[in-house]
Amino acid sequence: VTKQASAHSLVVGGTRGIGRALVELLISEKHVVSVIARRIPGVPLQGDVRYWAADLQELEGISKVLNEIVSHHGKLKNLVFFQRFKGEGDKWEGELATSVTATKSIVEACIDRFHEGTDKSIVMVSSIAASLVADEQDVAYHVAKAAINQMSRYYAVTLGPKGFRVNVVSPGTVLKAENSDFYARQAELQKFFQKTIPLGRMGTAAEVAKAIMFLCSPDASFITGQNLFVDGGVNLISTETLARRLTNQIP
Ligand SMILES: NC(=O)c1ccc[n+]([C@@H]2O[C@H](COP(=O)([O-])OP(=O)(O)OC[C@H]3O[C@@H](n4cnc5c(N)ncnc54)[C@H](OP(=O)(O)O)[C@@H]3O)[C@@H](O)[C@H]2O)c1
Numbered sequence: 001v002t003k004q005a006s007a008h009s010l011v012v013g014g015t016r017g018i019g020r021a022l023v024e025l026l027i028s029e030k031h032v033v034s035v036i037a038r039r040i041p042g043v044p045l046q047g048d049v050r051y052w053a054a055d056l057q058e059l060e061g062i063s064k065v066l067n068e069i070v071s072h073h074g075k076l077k078n079l080v081f082f083q084r085f086k087g088e089g090d091k092w093e094g095e096l097a098t099s100v101t102a103t104k105s106i107v108e109a110c111i112d113r114f115h116e117g118t119d120k121s122i123v124m125v126s127s128i129a130a131s132l133v134a135d136e137q138d139v140a141y142h143v144a145k146a147a148i149n150q151m152s153r154y155y156a157v158t159l160g161p162k163g164f165r166v167n168v169v170s171p172g173t174v175l176k177a178e179n180s181d182f183y184a185r186q187a188e189l190q191k192f193f194q195k196t197i198p199l200g201r202m203g204t205a206a207e208v209a210k211a212i213m214f215l216c217s218p219d220a221s222f223i224t225g226q227n228l229f230v231d232g233g234v235n236l237i238s239t240e241t242l243a244r245r246l247t248n249q250i251p
Contacts, residue, residue: 010069013036024209052068057094076114100144103148107155124167157225167220167226171208
């Protein structure tokens, strides 16, 4: 991946999980990083990173935060969205507000806050649940992720002439700092993953971060409106094959 000196990247939802892994990678690649989340971490990452607290379920005050971010770190080169609803209250309203409305509003508010250079990158993190149905997520999550996929295509077309590339990354379930103990204890589940994921294992937050980093780099300068699956190939296998593999009836 080509090195970009002091590019400013805004990571929405970059305090945990995959977002945090991306912030670590951006810092190691010498980016200047701004992070938005509801809570600022007690122990911030070391590097050229600064955190802003904002609850994106309510967008009041977001332009003040964006103004502060740009006046502190300069105009943006990259904008990446990780936030999803984890709050109290109505899940449908909460998920649509946090995942969909906030993403749209921040994209639109940031258009004039990007640098004048030719390459401007926006990445929205979606999920294989935008098209497949996953037991462990509710209807709002599925609908919000499908909306994000189409939103990225809409902005790829409408913002393309202004030099913006807009792409989606769709992870499968990944190992992250917060769940690695849980999965380490699930020997049975790991065996199933081995049989059902073509690459034979779960992916990691760092691997998803690298795919996002690629889409934010000049190496992806002609890629827009795409959905990059980072799932070890799990969405490729037919139900019949899956059933046979899990019941050891391999032809
Ligand atoms: N983990 C997986 O296996 C997986 C698989 C497929 C897709 N994804 C997608 O990847 C993204 C990241 O997931 P994750 O599990 O790594 O992270 P996560 O634990 O869900 O963290 C989400 C981030 O968003 C922030 N956030 C949540 N609600 C917010 C709000 N109302 N306002 C502002 N910030 C808010 C969180 O910080 P605060 O809580 O402090 O606000 C945190 O920084 C999500 O979009 C998820 O759907 C994850």
